[in-house]
Amino acid sequence: MKKPANYRINPWPGIKGKDIPATIELDPVIYNYAPTDAMVLDIGCACGKVSIPIAIHGYSVTGIDINTDVLELAKHSSGSQQCPMSPSFLKANATALPFPDETFDLCVMQAFLTTVVSKEDRSRIIREACHVLKPDGHLYIADFGQTWHSNIYRERYINDLPVTKEEGSFMAYDEKTGEVDYISHHFTEKELVFLLVENGFEIEYFKRDTFVTRTGNRVNGFVVVGRKRLNMHDEGK
Amino acid sequence: MKKPANYRINPWPGIKGKDIPATIELDPVIYNYAPTDAMVLDIGCACGKVSIPIAIHGYSVTGIDINTDVLELAKHSSGSQQCPMSPSFLKANATALPFPDETFDLCVMQAFLTTVVSKEDRSRIIREACHVLKPDGHLYIADFGQTWHSNIYRERYINDLPVTKEEGSFMAYDEKTGEVDYISHHFTEKELVFLLVENGFEIEYFKRDTFVTRTGNRVNGFVVVGRKRLNMHDEGK
Numbered sequence: 001m002k003k004p005a006n007y008r009i010n011p012w013p014g015i016k017g018k019d020i021p022a023t024i025e026l027d028p029v030i031y032n033y034a035p036t037d038a039m040v041l042d043i044g045c046a047c048g049k050v051s052i053p054i055a056i057h058g059y060s061v062t063g064i065d066i067n068t069d070v071l072e073l074a075k076h077s078s079g080s081q082q083c084p085m086s087p088s089f090l091k092a093n094a095t096a097l098p099f100p101d102e103t104f105d106l107c108v109m110q111a112f113l114t115t116v117v118s119k120e121d122r123s124r125i126i127r128e129a130c131h132v133l134k135p136d137g138h139l140y141i142a143d144f145g146q147t148w149h150s151n152i153y154r155e156r157y158i159n160d161l162p163v164t165k166e167e168g169s170f171m172a173y174d175e176k177t178g179e180v181d182y183i184s185h186h187f188t189e190k191e192l193v194f195l196l197v198e199n200g201f202e203i204e205y206f207k208r209d210t211f212v213t214r215t216g217n218r219v220n221g222f223v224v225v226g227r228k229r230l231n232m233h234d235e236g237k
Numbered sequence: 238m239k240k241p242a243n244y245r246i247n248p249w250p251g252i253k254g255k256d257i258p259a260t261i262e263l264d265p266v267i268y269n270y271a272p273t274d275a276m277v278l279d280i281g282c283a284c285g286k287v288s289i290p291i292a293i294h295g296y297s298v299t300g301i302d303i304n305t306d307v308l309e310l311a312k313h314s315s316g317s318q319q320c321p322m323s324p325s326f327l328k329a330n331a332t333a334l335p336f337p338d339e340t341f342d343l344c345v346m347q348a349f350l351t352t353v354v355s356k357e358d359r360s361r362i363i364r365e366a367c368h369v370l371k372p373d374g375h376l377y378i379a380d381f382g383q384t385w386h387s388n389i390y391r392e393r394y395i396n397d398l399p400v401t402k403e404e405g406s407f408m409a410y411d412e413k414t415g416e417v418d419y420i421s422h423h424f425t426e427k428e429l430v431f432l433l434v435e436n437g438f439e440i441e442y443f444k445r446d447t448f449v450t451r452t453g454n455r456v457n458g459f460v461v462v463g464r465k466r467l468n469m470h471d472e473g474k
Contacts, residue, residue, distance in 0.1 A: 146426065146427065147426075148426045148427040148430040148431075149426060149430050149440050149443035149461070151440075154430065188425065188427075189383065189384075189385045189386060189457070190383065190385040190425075193385040193386050193391065194385075203386050203388075206386035208445050208457065220426070220445065224386070
């Protein structure tokens with residue numbers, strides 16, 4: 001078994017872009033939070049499954065990822081689409097964004113935080129998104145929820161806890177080698193809400209949804225929109 | 238402020254039956270788990286809001302509650318309805334049910350566990366329901382979920398924790414006197430699932446829903462159906 005710590009650096013070290021799980025559909029509610037001519041940042045863009053449709057809607061989109069393979073795939077895919085402005089894809093780390101403060105109107109994290117298995121990194125990532133958002137900018141998150149009613153996931157959360165050290169995290173294995181492919185995290189509502197309210201946002205929209213994983217399991221999910229708080233001292237409200 | 242401990246005995250000491258919160262509508266899925274001629278036990282029946290429609294559907298229903306006032310109201314309401322068999326209402330404590338083992342096909346707890354502010358009592362209540370169910374009998378639960386995305390509930394859970402000593406519990410106050418009327422508990426999915434699987438049931442059906450409280454707040458909710466496990470040693474599966 002590989003050391004889980006590896007996955008803090010690059011959660012998809014040996015995985016081809018097309019195989020990376022990206023099974024959540026973009027919720028149309030996102031367009032309520034994209035003003036005309038919005039600058040959009042897609043954080044953890046993978047192969048562009050979210051960036052490209054947003055660009056097709058006419059927005060200026062920048063997609064970042066730390067995985068060079070998927071960025072190539074994203075560039076290739078977007079080239080074959082009719083976008084008013086082609087999205088830009090570049091390699092960057094979500095914990096240290098290479099953009100000036102107050103650059104974007106909307107940040108997007110779709111099935112991305114699930115791949116970040118360090119609580120501290122997740123907080124850092126949300127704060128970074130907050131910095132690069134304009135005042136009153138929005139953060140759209142769609143991600144997986146802990147699904148305790150499922151026997152499969154309940155067992156995975158419990159059995160993998162001694163390794164993952166975080167409730168709701170679990171290991172996915174390579175079918176051929178049997179080695180750990182990556183660790184995923186599923187969120188509670190409380191966890192996701194506090195991740196936002198403790199790192200610069202207030203909750204503007206919250207929906208409980210059901211997503212289908214790439215292996216066909218039905219799993220709880222959340223679609224959340226946070227609004228950047230103007231007064232950073234007004235924390236937790 | 239009255240001592241919260243009072244409410245373990247009778248959560249609605251000074252409240253008239255019609256004022257007791259019973260805002261969750263009966264989910265029609267319940268009838269999938271009621272065989273022909275089913276014997277149904279409505280635990281914490283209050284004024285019969287659930288017992289009466291089930292009786293109208295042609296089932297034999299017994300409703301129990303510890304509050305004599307609401308039982309009178311339930312009897313009065315059911316008398317004016319066209320039921321093939323009138324439901325029976327009787328005073329009983331859910332932690333010590335006065336029925337032989339394997340009496341009922343279906344137990345119902347609708348917006349009832351929210352009023353039981355002791356974790357131990359909740360476990361005892363589920364085990365009691367398990368005892369009085371026939372083999373392969375079902376337990377239908379509809380109850381409130383912790384709603385962390387709501388500023389109102391988030392503050393109540395946090396502010397009231399020093400008194401309630403249980404996350405997700407909060408106090409409701411009498412509008413006139415300002416005294417604590419009762420304590421309610423909102424559940425997490427994990428909590429509700431383990432309450433069942435650790436006390437004799439496996440999860441047969443699970444739905445996340447949204448309920449409206451009697452004060453008009455929208456709040457997370459769950460509809461859960463457990464099936465009595467035949468092998469009690471097969472816990473947690």
